[in-house]
Amino acid sequence: MSVTALDTTASLGVQSLILSRGGRVLVRDLTFSLKPGEALVLTGPNGTGKTTLLRAIAGLVRPDAGSITAAPLAYLGHGDALKSAETVMQAMSFAARLHGAGDGRAALEVMGLSALVFRTCGQLSAGQKRRLALARMTLDPHARLWLLDEPAAPLDAEGKALLAALVADFRASGGMVIAATHADLGWSDVRTLEMGVSEAGT
Ligand SMILES: Nc1ncnc2c1ncn2[C@@H]1O[C@H](COP(=O)(O)OP(=O)(O)OP(=O)(O)O)[C@@H](O)[C@H]1O
Known part of the structure; x- marks a missing residue:
C-alpha cells in the first residue's frame, strides 16, 4: 500500500x-x-x-x-468507462488495488451500491453506473x-x-x-x- x-x-x-x-x-x-x-x-x-x-x-x-x-487529477468524462462483463466488485477492486486503497467496498457503500457488488456493470442502470464511476474515482488518493x-x-x-x-x-x-x-x-x-x-x- x-x-x-x-x-x-x-x-x-x-x-x-x-x-x-x-x-x-x-x-x-x-x-x-x-x-x-x-x-x-x-x-x-x-x-x-x-x-x-x-x-x-x-x-x-x-x-x-x-x-x-x-x-x-482524476477525470470523469461523459462515459463511465466500465467494462460490461465485469462485476461491480471487480471494477472496484481492480482500481482499489491499483491505488493501494483496500478493496473499494467502503466507497461502494458511500454511493449506496453495496447490494449490487455481484451484478455486472452491463446490467446496471445509467444512474447506478454513474454512482459506480464516481465511487471508483474516489479511490485515487493522489488526486x-x-x-x-x-x-x-x-x-x-x-x-x-x-x-x-x-x-x-x-x-x-x-x-x-x-x-x-x-x-x-x-x-x-x-x-x-x-x-x-x-x-x-x-
Ligand atoms: N474532435 C473534435 N473535432 C472538431 N470539433 C470538435 C471536436 N470535439 C469537439 N468539437 C466541437 O467543439 C465544440 C465544443 O464541444 P464541447 O463538447 O467542448 O462542448 P460542451 O460545452 O461540453 O457541450 P455540451 O453542453 O453539449 O456537452 C462543439 O462545437 C464540438 O462540435
Missing part, C-alpha cells in the same frame, strides 16, 4: 488559455486559478467548450496557446483535482445528494473540483464560469 502525504498546497493555474476545435475558437484568453478547497462550475449552452476545457486541463486536448498547471463532466446527469435526488456530500468531503480535505453541468448541482460556495458568454475568469 502506498502512503502519500496530502499536499494541500497543490492548486490549478490556467493562464492566457486559447482553445479551438474544428477551426472555431471556444476559449479565448482564459485565466483563472483554483486553490485547495475551491470548486468551479462550468455552465453554458451545448457546444460552447465545457468538455473541451475539462479535457485540456486533463491533458487530453492540446491548447492553441497559454499554459495549464494542474495538481494530480487533488476532480474534473467532472456532467457528473449528475443520470443521478436521482439521492444520488445528487451523495455526490454533493462526496464533493464537500473532498473539498474539506483540500481537494479542488471543476464540474461541467446543465443541472443545478446544489453545491455550496462554488464559483461559476459561463462558457460562450464571457471567458474572462478570476
Whole structure:
C-alpha cells in the first residue's frame, strides 16, 4: 500500500488559455486559478467548450496557446468507462488495488451500491453506473483535482445528494473540483464560469 502525504498546497493555474476545435475558437484568453478547497462550475449552452476545457486541463486536448498547471487529477468524462462483463466488485477492486486503497467496498457503500457488488456493470442502470464511476474515482488518493463532466446527469435526488456530500468531503480535505453541468448541482460556495458568454475568469 502506498502512503502519500496530502499536499494541500497543490492548486490549478490556467493562464492566457486559447482553445479551438474544428477551426472555431471556444476559449479565448482564459485565466483563472483554483486553490485547495475551491470548486468551479462550468455552465453554458451545448457546444460552447465545457468538455473541451475539462479535457485540456486533463491533458487530453492540446491548447492553441497559454499554459495549464494542474495538481494530480482524476477525470470523469461523459462515459463511465466500465467494462460490461465485469462485476461491480471487480471494477472496484481492480482500481482499489491499483491505488493501494483496500478493496473499494467502503466507497461502494458511500454511493449506496453495496447490494449490487455481484451484478455486472452491463446490467446496471445509467444512474447506478454513474454512482459506480464516481465511487471508483474516489479511490485515487493522489488526486487533488476532480474534473467532472456532467457528473449528475443520470443521478436521482439521492444520488445528487451523495455526490454533493462526496464533493464537500473532498473539498474539506483540500481537494479542488471543476464540474461541467446543465443541472443545478446544489453545491455550496462554488464559483461559476459561463462558457460562450464571457471567458474572462478570476
Ligand atoms: N474532435 C473534435 N473535432 C472538431 N470539433 C470538435 C471536436 N470535439 C469537439 N468539437 C466541437 O467543439 C465544440 C465544443 O464541444 P464541447 O463538447 O467542448 O462542448 P460542451 O460545452 O461540453 O457541450 P455540451 O453542453 O453539449 O456537452 C462543439 O462545437 C464540438 O462540435
